[in-house]
Amino acid sequence: MKVSIIIMPKKAVLDPQGKTVQSALEHMGYDGVQDVRVGKYLEIEVKDGDPETVRARLDEAAHRFLSNPVIEDYRIEIG
Amino acid sequence: MMRFAILQFPASNCDQDCVHAIRVLGHQADYLWHKEESLGAVDAVIVPGGFSYGDYLRCGAIARFSPVMQAVRRFADGGGLVLGICNGFQILCEAGLLPGALIRNRSLQFRCEHIFLKTENRTTPFTVNIPEGRVLRLPIAHGEGCYFAEPETLAALEQNHRILWRYCNASGERTEGANPNGSLGNIAGICNERGNVAGLMPHPERACEPILGSDDGRLIFESVLSALNAGRAAA
Numbered sequence: 001m002k003v004s005i006i007i008m009p010k011k012a013v014l015d016p017q018g019k020t021v022q023s024a025l026e027h028m029g030y031d032g033v034q035d036v037r038v039g040k041y042l043e044i045e046v047k048d049g050d051p052e053t054v055r056a057r058l059d060e061a062a063h064r065f066l067s068n069p070v071i072e073d074y075r076i077e078i079g
Numbered sequence: 080m081m082r083f084a085i086l087q088f089p090a091s092n093c094d095q096d097c098v099h100a101i102r103v104l105g106h107q108a109d110y111l112w113h114k115e116e117s118l119g120a121v122d123a124v125i126v127p128g129g130f131s132y133g134d135y136l137r138c139g140a141i142a143r144f145s146p147v148m149q150a151v152r153r154f155a156d157g158g159g160l161v162l163g164i165c166n167g168f169q170i171l172c173e174a175g176l177l178p179g180a181l182i183r184n185r186s187l188q189f190r191c192e193h194i195f196l197k198t199e200n201r202t203t204p205f206t207v208n209i210p211e212g213r214v215l216r217l218p219i220a221h222g223e224g225c226y227f228a229e230p231e232t233l234a235a236l237e238q239n240h241r242i243l244w245r246y247c248n249a250s251g252e253r254t255e256g257a258n259p260n261g262s263l264g265n266i267a268g269i270c271n272e273r274g275n276v277a278g279l280m281p282h283p284e285r286a287c288e289p290i291l292g293s294d295d296g297r298l299i300f301e302s303v304l305s306a307l308n309a310g311r312a313a314a
Contacts (some may be wrong), residue, residue, distance in 0.1 A: 016184070070229070
């Protein structure tokens with residue numbers, strides 16, 4: 001089964017990459033872009049199993065390792 | 080003679096500089112591979128700079144789980160002195176041995192230059208030999224050195240005098256222009272609550288001989304040596 005983990009910089013954390021992309025979009029003429037934040041997207045293939053167990057395991061991994069809770073938030077999507 | 084362990088991870092690249100600096104100061108320095116589970120009989124540990132594990136995922140995120148870091152944690156828990164430099168600072172933060180995190184420089188640029196540091200607390204094992212009012216001139220070389228922590232963490236660091244160094248100008252004034260990476264409060268280096276684990280982004284090991292343009296880095300290592308000597312005398 002496929003699990004996606006999306007990791008984003010916390011709102012309080014400055015995201016210079018997002019700001020730079022935003023200003024590039026503006027320069028290219030893409031009006032109306034109000035905010036850009038750049039994060040990470042992980043696609044994880046795991047052995048089929050109980051979705052809740054899989055979620056709990058990957059939630060632990062995301063908290064301990066895949067994200068840094070000081071600067072990032074994450075969400076897990078299964079399927 | 081004091082014995083320093085210099086950790087080596089895949090893609091550490093300041094390990095040799097650290098070994099050289101400690102030997103120049105007349106002490107013993109040995110490399111310690113990241114797969115080692117024990118530090119052996121060492122007096123202090125240096126986690127050197129570099130790009131451990133290619134900086135994949137986040138700087139220091141993978142190195143913190145190596146066997147040697149579990150040994151470093153036990154050493155630190157027992158009061159041993161641990162200094163993290165650049166990537167070593169990032170690893171110590173990822174490991175939770177120091178609070179906060181180091182994120183992408185606000186300019187998005189990799190900065191490689193000499194900066195000035197003001198020492199904010201001269202009573203720690205890492206700063207005790209630094210004369211009052213002395214501005215240190217040290218090199219930096221990093222792309223992810225912007226120190227970030229939650230407001231409560233920052234307040235606790237301030238209150239307990241755990242901010243050891245801040246970026247300043249040549250006259251020792253903390254200015255926005257003197258901050259090379261956007262670190263909150265111009266923070267360049269901090270220590271843990273107990274004061275035996277410290278990290279900083281600048282490279283004191285690259286500034287221990289006049290031929291390198293500055294020997295101000297010696298003051299930091301000499302502080303560690305003074306603290307170790309004081310510890311031995313007390314034991």
